[in-house]
Amino acid sequence: MSASPAVPSGSSGPAAFPYRLIATDLDGTLLRSDDTVSERTRAALDAATARGAAHIVVTGRAVPWTKQILANLGYRGLAVCAQGAQVYDAGSGRLLTSVTLDRRVAEQALLRLEKEVGTVAVAASRDGVDGEVLAGPGYRVHDGPLPYVPFENRETIWRQPLNKLYIQHGQLDDDELAKAARAAVGDLVGVVMAGEGIVELLPLGLTKAKGLALAARRLKIRAAETIAFGDMPNDLPMFAWAGRGVAMENAHEELLTVADEVTASNDEDGIALVLERLAAAQ
Numbered sequence: 001m002s003a004s005p006a007v008p009s010g011s012s013g014p015a016a017f018p019y020r021l022i023a024t025d026l027d028g029t030l031l032r033s034d035d036t037v038s039e040r041t042r043a044a045l046d047a048a049t050a051r052g053a054a055h056i057v058v059t060g061r062a063v064p065w066t067k068q069i070l071a072n073l074g075y076r077g078l079a080v081c082a083q084g085a086q087v088y089d090a091g092s093g094r095l096l097t098s099v100t101l102d103r104r105v106a107e108q109a110l111l112r113l114e115k116e117v118g119t120v121a122v123a124a125s126r127d128g129v130d131g132e133v134l135a136g137p138g139y140r141v142h143d144g145p146l147p148y149v150p151f152e153n154r155e156t157i158w159r160q161p162l163n164k165l166y167i168q169h170g171q172l173d174d175d176e177l178a179k180a181a182r183a184a185v186g187d188l189v190g191v192v193m194a195g196e197g198i199v200e201l202l203p204l205g206l207t208k209a210k211g212l213a214l215a216a217r218r219l220k221i222r223a224a225e226t227i228a229f230g231d232m233p234n235d236l237p238m239f240a241w242a243g244r245g246v247a248m249e250n251a252h253e254e255l256l257t258v259a260d261e262v263t264a265s266n267d268e269d270g271i272a273l274v275l276e277r278l279a280a281a282q
Helices: 026-030 039-050 063-073 103-117 154-159 174-185 208-218 233-241 270-280
Strands: 021-024 054-058 078-081 086-089 094-098 121-126 133-135 162-168 189-195 198-203 226-230 244-247
Touching: 021 026, 026 054, 026 226, 026 270, 039 054, 039 270, 054 208, 063 078, 063 086, 078 208, 086 208, 094 208, 103 154, 103 162, 103 174, 103 189, 103 198, 121 154, 162 174, 174 189, 174 198, 189 233, 208 226, 208 233, 226 233, 226 270, 233 244, 244 270
Parallel strands: 021 054, 021 226, 054 078, 226 244
Antiparallel strands: 078 086, 086 094, 121 133, 121 162, 162 198, 189 198
16 A cells, blocks of 8 residues: 555656545544455555555554554555544654643543543553553453553553543443533543544644644645545544545444545445546546
């Protein structure tokens, strides 16, 4: 899976792809349910990059949870990780930028939130290429490429720099918890619902769009030249930033209502269908 433009300006090769940048979310979008990318989608992305487009993965996962997936896919371009907090060069294995969550503010946000909704289960993503994910009492962990490091005392969370916190609630569902958190602590931290059982507290103002804009600037590509694919509410800012936003058929209702287009699901080559159509129209 190539990631940088391959057709130089003035080339006598095939016509340039209609968008200079293809931004794809990872889970529920680029990846199928079995965490693979179909051959059809790989081929469509390779064809687009051969005609000058760049491909950037934009994911809520932090770098430690993303780098092995990208390596398995053969992806060597830029990846925007941790909801926009990190820009990672998969080719060199280097973290280019990283925004951390103020730990004092995060602790204050948790205390205020629990006054409103009662006890929440907490996990934390530590900063860095090899940052650990800590999981506290009652937190329902998700399958992934890395083990969680359990903790009993919340003081453990604040000992090293963090990218974000994850929260869960015993009675509130994900949408209800995200709404309650925005009302209670939205002036202190950003709140996103990134998937089933995944509500996150982030540095205030941080979004996938912020990280994508940084990565696009490195490639000298503008927002209007970007097509973005996603499936969850954390993709809303990316859709607002990009020239065109395409929601997967399996997307959350919030994203479906604002998308410029809805394609097939991640298990039905939704990305490939759009890229093939755009390529054929040239």
